[in-house]
Amino acid sequence: MIASSARSLLAASLAAVLFAPSALADSCAAPASVGPDGLDFYKPPSTLPDGEHGSLIWYRPYDDGSAAIAGGTNTLLLYTQVGIHGDTVATSGYMIVPDGDAPAGGWPVVTWAHGTTGIADPCAPTINDPASDDASRVLLTGWVSKGYAVVRTDYEGLGTPGDHPYLIGPSEARAVLDVVRAARQYDPRLGSRVVIAGHSQGGHAALWAASMAAGYTPELDVLATIAFAPANSLENEVSLLGIIGNTTAVSGTVALIVRGISVANASFDATSLLTPDALAHYPDTLTECSVYLDSNLSFGSVAANDILVAGASITDISAQLKDNDPKYLTTIPMPVLVLQGTSDATVFSFTTDAMVKNLLASGIDIVEQVYPGETHQGVLSAGYANATAYLDGAFNTLRNGEWVPSN
Ligand SMILES: *[C@@H]1O[C@H](CO)[C@@H](O)[C@H](O)[C@H]1NC(C)=O
Ligand SMILES: *[C@@H]1O[C@H](CO)[C@@H](O)[C@H](O)[C@H]1NC(C)=O
Ligand SMILES: *[C@@H]1O[C@H](CO)[C@@H](O)[C@H](O)[C@H]1NC(C)=O
Numbered sequence: 001m002i003a004s005s006a007r008s009l010l011a012a013s014l015a016a017v018l019f020a021p022s023a024l025a026d027s028c029a030a031p032a033s034v035g036p037d038g039l040d041f042y043k044p045p046s047t048l049p050d051g052e053h054g055s056l057i058w059y060r061p062y063d064d065g066s067a068a069i070a071g072g073t074n075t076l077l078l079y080t081q082v083g084i085h086g087d088t089v090a091t092s093g094y095m096i097v098p099d100g101d102a103p104a105g106g107w108p109v110v111t112w113a114h115g116t117t118g119i120a121d122p123c124a125p126t127i128n129d130p131a132s133d134d135a136s137r138v139l140l141t142g143w144v145s146k147g148y149a150v151v152r153t154d155y156e157g158l159g160t161p162g163d164h165p166y167l168i169g170p171s172e173a174r175a176v177l178d179v180v181r182a183a184r185q186y187d188p189r190l191g192s193r194v195v196i197a198g199h200s201q202g203g204h205a206a207l208w209a210a211s212m213a214a215g216y217t218p219e220l221d222v223l224a225t226i227a228f229a230p231a232n233s234l235e236n237e238v239s240l241l242g243i244i245g246n247t248t249a250v251s252g253t254v255a256l257i258v259r260g261i262s263v264a265n266a267s268f269d270a271t272s273l274l275t276p277d278a279l280a281h282y283p284d285t286l287t288e289c290s291v292y293l294d295s296n297l298s299f300g301s302v303a304a305n306d307i308l309v310a311g312a313s314i315t316d317i318s319a320q321l322k323d324n325d326p327k328y329l330t331t332i333p334m335p336v337l338v339l340q341g342t343s344d345a346t347v348f349s350f351t352t353d354a355m356v357k358n359l360l361a362s363g364i365d366i367v368e369q370v371y372p373g374e375t376h377q378g379v380l381s382a383g384y385a386n387a388t389a390y391l392d393g394a395f396n397t398l399r400n401g402e403w404v405p406s407n
C-alpha cells in the first residue's frame with residue numbers, strides 16, 4: 001500500500017520534471033504542469049503558486065491558437081501577477097520561441113503589449129485575436145523571423161477571472177513584465193535582455209512597464225521601449241466629449257475607458273454620469289468586444305456628445321485618467337522610441353507630441369518618429385522599419401551586445 005503510493009508519487013514528480021522544462025533549471029520554482037484544454041485553461045486552480053509574482057501556473061501548446069505566430073513554437077501560459085487591488089491574480093498570455101538554437105546569452109526577448117480588443121473575456125487575444133490586429137501579427141512575425149523570442153500578455157482580467165482594468169497603467173505594466181518571468185521559467189533559453197513594445201493601449205502599457213521594470217522585475221535587463229501610438233492625455237479629451245459633436249467613432253472606446261476606471265475603483269459610480277442611451281449599452285462593455293461596441297448595435301449608435309449627462313462632473317474621471325497618463329511618468333531609465341501617424345483619429349498626434357515633450361523635459365531619453373498621413377493601424381506597418389532598426393540597435397549597438405540578428 002505504502003510502497004505503491006510512494007511509487008505513484010515518484011512517478012508523478014518524475015512526470016512533472018519531464019514535462020516542465022523549467023523544473024531542472026530553477027529548482028526553487030514549483031514545477032508547472034500542462035494546463036487543461038479549451039477555456040478551462042483560463043480558470044486558475046484554487047491555490048496559486050506562492051512564490052514570486054510572474055510564477056508559471058501552467059502551459060499548453062498554442063501553435064493552432066488565434067494569435068499564433070509562424071516561424072517558432074507558440075506556447076500558451078497562465079501565470080501570476082500582482083493585480084489591481086494588490087492581490088495575486090492569474091493572467092494569461094503566450095510566447096513564441098524562434099526555430100533553431102538559442103544564441104549565446106539566450107534568446108533576446110520582446111514583450112509585446114496589444115492594442116484595445118475590449119474588456120470581456122472573449123476579447124483576450126489568445127482566445128479571439130481580432131482581424132484588426134493583423135498588422136501587429138505581421139510585425140511580430142517579422143521579429144520572430146529575425147531571431148527574437150516574443151512574449152505577449154492578454155492583460156489582467158482579460159480572459160481570466162475578474163474584470164480587466166482597461167488603461168490602468170500599473171496593472172498593464174505588471175502583466176507585461178510578469179509574462180517575461182513566466183516565459184523564462186517555462187523556457188530558460190530566454191535571456192534576461194528585454195525590449196518592451198506595444199501599440200495603442202499597448203503603447204500606454206509599454207511606457208508604464210518601462211517605468212516600473214527596475215522595481216518590479218529587477219532581474220530583467222530592459223534595454224529599450226518602443227511605443228506605437230500610445231494612449232495618452234485622456235483626461236484632456238474627456239472634457240471635449242460634449243463639444244466634438246455627434247460623431248460615434250470613439251464612443252465604444254469611451255465606454256471602455258469609463259468601465260476601466262470603475263474596475264479599478266469600486267467607489268466610482270459611472271451610472272450617475274451616463275445618459276440613458278449610454279447606460280442602455282453600458283453592460284455590453286462586460287460581454288462584447290470592440291468590434292461590436294463600435295458598431296451601431298452598441299455604442300456606435302451613441303454620439304460622443306450623448307455619453308455623459310449634461311453638466312456631469314468629470315473631475316473624478318479626469319483625476320483618475322491623469323493618474324494613469326504616461327505623459328506624467330517621471331522615471332523611464334532606458335531609451336524610448338515613439339511612433340505616431342498624423343492621421344490617427346484614435347490617438348491624436350498633437351497629444352502624443354505634447355507627451356513626448358513632457359517626458360523629454362523630465363530627462364527621459366525619448367525620440368518620436370512621425371508618419372505623415374498614417375492612421376492608428378497604419379503606423380504599425382509604416383513604422384516597421386524604424387522600430388525594427390531600433391530593436392536591433394537596442395540589442396547590439398546600444399549595449400555592444402554579443403549577438404547579431406540574422407536578416
Ligand atoms: C450628426 O449631425 C449631422 C448634422 O447635424 C446629421 O446630419 C447627422 O445625421 C448626425 N448624426 C448622428 C449620428 O446623430
Ligand atoms: C475613487 O472614486 C471616488 C468616487 O468617485 C473618488 O472620490 C476617489 O478619489 C477615487 N479614488 C481614486 C484612487 O482615484
Ligand atoms: C448599422 O450598420 C450596418 C453595418 O455597418 C449598416 O448596414 C446599417 O445600415 C446600419 N444601421 C443604421 C440604422 O445605421
Ligand SMILES: *[C@@H]1O[C@H](CO)[C@@H](O)[C@H](O)[C@H]1NC(C)=O
Pocket residue numbers: 337367368369385386
Ligand atoms: C526612421 O527611418 C528614417 C528613414 O531611414 C530615418 O531617416 C529616421 O532617422 C528614422 N527615425 C528614427 C527615430 O530612427
